[in-house]
Amino acid sequence: MGKRIVKNYPSPRLMETIGATNQTTPEAIGELVANCFDARYQDEKLAITIDVRNGRITVIDNGKGMEFSILEKAVCIAEDMSRYIERGEGAKGHFGMGFKTSCSTLGNYYEIYTRPVDGNVEYYTSFDINDYGTRPAGSDAWDVEIEDFLPSENSPLGAAGHGTAFVISRLKNKNPMVSAILAYMGEAFKAHLDHGDRITIIDESGTNDAEPIKYNFIKGTKVEIDEIFGPEDKYHITGWMALDSQTHNNGFYGFNIYRHNQLVEKYDKTWFRAHLMTSRIIGEVNMDFLDATFYKQGIQQSEDWMFVAAHMKEYLKGIVTASNNVSKKGNINNPSELKKIVNTLRDDYEVDGEVSEEDFGEKKPSTKKGERDEKPSINDTIKNIVTEEALTLEDEGEIIITYLEKESGSSIHAPFDYIFAESDDDDTAELQVLLFKNHPLWKKKVDDDVKKVLATSDAIYRLLVEKLSYDASKALKIRNEWVVKRTEGMK
Structure with a gap:
């Protein structure tokens, strides 16, 4: 009797299956953009270009690029990149799976071009997803070839001194919608755009910059969120909430949840009962204490999430009541009623100042019976x-x-x-x-x-x-x- 050593090499077909996700095209591109923000060079504003012309999707940044020692780890499956690079506490990813999954979701062939800072060199590698499906199992199946050459303006990086470009071809969605990509970038990276970073999308019709999402809420209903709770103040949630100026039947209400300024869940309604009467509730919250992979792998079943949900359901009771009251018949057009509802909301959350009826315009007078002598039209x-x-x-x-x-x-x-x-x-x-x-x-x-x-x-x-x-x-x-x-x- 004795022990035997088993070589634990995953099947090369894994490269095909990691692309079998439910990510939309904008979400998959968003993961590549998140990597760009992790690669910021010093305090420079980041300029990211998403080019969807000529049957390809190219994502280019002006980040710090990758040295060979970093690139060789980045192309490996599930390598813990925090062991090799200093990402800082605001890093959006850890294991390098995001870009592989997203590239494989978008297309069957992708290339990486990268120029590190202070190095007169450019590195290149490529992945043919279909080829991995025919490779025999074993360690050799996962070998990756990396080339190096002098930087050239013929590269997707052009004349840039440093940065990285992902080029995906043999696309699964051959007609990506620019409007959907722009809208998603404006939501997913709102804080970055607000602080001067730039995301530009190019297609055959021209160039467009992503704009941070804008909201239209009822005056006086915006409440800043700064909640610290849990054992040893483990959880800290910041952000804001408000009442939208209209109700929604399209699902576009609830909370956009961010981790380190990246959207991880859109229009979440876990903390209140979703209903037409509560469909005015909107907001953004930052929950940086979440682990990078938790939310994408079922955070709603995690102990942390259940604890947070219990606290936030209690915290939101005031705004849920306000949304119900505003949505009751006629109240949205009744300045005196709106004043009462909004001021009660502000009192509930200890917001300084009050609103007045003038903040909501004048109430339209109703026509009383008997005011007209002529036959009614x-x-x-x-x-x-x-x-x-x-x-x-x-x-x-x-x-x-x-x-x-x-x-x-x-x-x-x-x-x-x-x-x-x-x-x-x-x-x-x-x-x-x-x-x-x-x-x-x-x-x-x-x-x-x-x-x-x-x-x-x-x-x-x-x-x-x-x-x-x-x-x-x-x-x-x-x-x-x-x-x-x-x-x-x-x-």
Whole structure:
């Protein structure tokens, strides 16, 4: 009896499978950009270029580049790079898996060009992912060839004195969307962009700089977060939260969570119950105490995350209440109610100063019955219809109806839309009717109340068919009955 030594070499096919991720193209590029920030040279502002022309994706930085001794470790699988380079406590990565995974996610062939500072040399290596799938197992299968030569302007690095370029080809997504990449960079590296670093994207149409994401929140609702808690003050969360000026049915609300100024989770809603009434809650938090790999590998099951979640759920109770109250019928357009809600929020979080009604504009006066002597016009009749704020269904009970006018953005598809929030133990169901003010239909003068009726009748019908699974003929009948019922006696 005795011991035997087993050579523990992973299969070369690992190079294929590490690219089988659920990363989007912008997320995969973002991992390469994160490596660029880790390679910052002294205190220089970082300039990163993402070139998506000619069937390739090239990511170039003006960082400090890699000496041969660093590059040979970086190209190895899961090498702990902190043993070889001084990254500092703000490093975004540790094991060098990020760039390999991301390059393999983006394409089947990638190259690395790097020029170290104070060295008149450029190093080059390449990886053919398909080739790894045919290599026999063993240590030799993982050999990597690195070339060195004098820097040339024909290199992707051009005339730069130092830096690194990743060039990915044989792309899996042959038409990466520049707008999506720009938007992701503006979110993922917001703090870097705010402090003067630059990310530029080039495609056939030209050059665009990534801009930090901007938010549009209700005046007075922004609350700075600086929470220290846990055993021996282990956890420190900084950032801010606020109430968005509108509700969302697209999921674009919650907290963007950052680690060392890199986005690790987008629009997280773990700390409150996701619902139309809470869909105004937005914010950014920094949690630098997270390990580099935790969040991407299931932090929500980790002991640290569960402890943090319990604390933040309690901490957010004030803003959850405020979001519910603002989203109740009519409050967003009622300055006096907004004042009360916002000042209560500020008191809850000990924010200095108060807001006044003037901060939210003037409340529009309502038209009282009996003010007009003449026979009511059709628009007056419609106004009485849309002041009915509930739809009652036999099987669903009462559904509150609210309205929101908004811009539809650069892509205009319909003059109106709707959001539906189902009822639960705490809330009444709500149908929010959206009117897109800049739709071409409204270029001709149309009374505002006419718009509301058109949008509401459409929303009721679509709600019944799309969300509540009513037969189309029954939905049409209910929609028509709703209109008739509210016009009875108004002619």
